[in-house]
Amino acid sequence: MPLAARRTFRLAAVMALSLALAYGFAMPLPFLAPLFAIFLTSTPAPPMGPKSLLGLLLVVTITLGTGLVLTPILRNYPWTGVMLVATGLFVSTYLSVGMGQGLVSTLLTIGLTMIPAAALVEHAVARSVVQALLIGIAMAIACQWVVYPFVPEDARAAAPAKAPKADAPQAAWLALRTMLIVLPPVLMAFTNPSMYMAIIMKAVMLGQQGSAISARAAGKELLGSTFLAGVFAMALWFALQAWPSLWMFFLWMLLFGLYLGAKLYGVSSTRFPPSFWVNxxxxxxxxxxxxxxxxxxxxxxxxxxxxxxxxxxxTVYAWVAILVLERWREGRVARVATRT
Known part of the structure; x- marks a missing residue:
């Protein structure tokens, strides 16, 4: 089987299997398991070993614990808490674009946003979210262990290209831009966490995606991926209504995963980059x-x-924010160049 086809089947199988296990065992927030399956499997590589998994879960526990620490500050000193969240968002994005630590950056961003929002509802809800995230990551990696022997990478396949690191000034600018994109939706979610919890996950994704794209491509990639995801979600929902069962959910997710994998790995031609299909x-x-x-x-x-x-x-706010901030920055650079 060609390498791209193997990667497609591996992504689809890990997504579908993690979804079936998460819903079958009735874990809290079961959609997190296939969500992490996409994040962890989209980059073609062998799955991490048990030691690496334990280290990752330790990192997750620490990063998510920061959200629990921030909760009393947000309750009693809201402005101080907001400034700490903003600083943390800046640091987390800098870890991604300036140091190449994309996964740690995403987890830290979730810990700074999703966990405090859940804790503002009730501390038990925050503990449940932390538990769901830990179980979801462990379940996704366990599914990788099951699937990988059937569709492995080539023994001599080249290592996947790492995302280029930005220089310090550019990384600092992208981190500031991402913080300004993510912070307002998160603050809105803090006002009513039970209603806007999903908005936080979307804002985190927009922040990570927005840090890697230009202002010119932002509208097409951010809005296009959001609308296409809505079409896919509605199609999957109506397909499930025809025969609502866990097995059909598994099979439909397998089918959608095959389509996404085919676009992601170039089996089927596409004009969009891999980040578009991951989103x-x-x-x-x-x-x-x-x-x-x-x-x-x-x-x-x-x-x-x-x-x-x-x-x-x-998404529209993120697009407009990228356009406005990039235009302001270009104007500022032009004025400085004119003075010199």
Missing amino acids: VGATMLILIGPAVQDSTGGDVRSAFAVRFVLFVAV
Whole structure:
């Protein structure tokens, strides 16, 4: 089997298997397991070993624990807490664009945003979210261990190219830009965490994605991936209504994962970069996960519509913020050059 096809099947199988296990064992926030399956499997490489997994879970525990520490500060000294969150968002993005620590950056961003929001509702909710994140990561990597022997990488395959690191001034600018993109949606979510929790995950993804794209490509990639993810989520939801069962959920996720993997690894031609398709898959899961939970008694369609409109609004804000900040920066650089 060609290498690109193996990678496609591996991504789809890990996504579908982690989803089936997460929903089958009724873990809290079960959509997090396939979400981390996308993040951890999209970069083609053998799965990490047990020691690396333990180290990663330790890092996750520490980074998520920062959110629990911030909660009393946000309750009693809100302005100080907001400034600490903003500083942490700057540092977390700098770890990604300036030091190449993308996974640690994402986890730290989640710890600074999602965990305090959950703790503002109730401390037990925050502990449940931390538990869901730890289980989701461990479950995704365990599924990689199961799937990888069937569709491995080539023994002599070249190592995947790492994202280029920006120089210090550019990394600092991208970190500042990302902080300004992520912070307002997160502050809005702090006002009503139970309603806007999914917005935080979307804002985190937009921040990570926005730090790697130019202002010219921002609209097409950010808005395009969000709208396409909404179409995929609605298609998956209506497909599940025809035969609502865990096995059909598994099979439909396998099918959608094959399509995403084919686009991601070049089996099927596409004009968009791999980050676009990773964002499509992740946003689709953030939309379909709460919808499945709402089906136990809530109004699924209205909740989905509200959630999707909020996602689009946050995406439009991120796009406009990138355009405005980049235009301001270009004007400032031009004025400095004129003076000199």
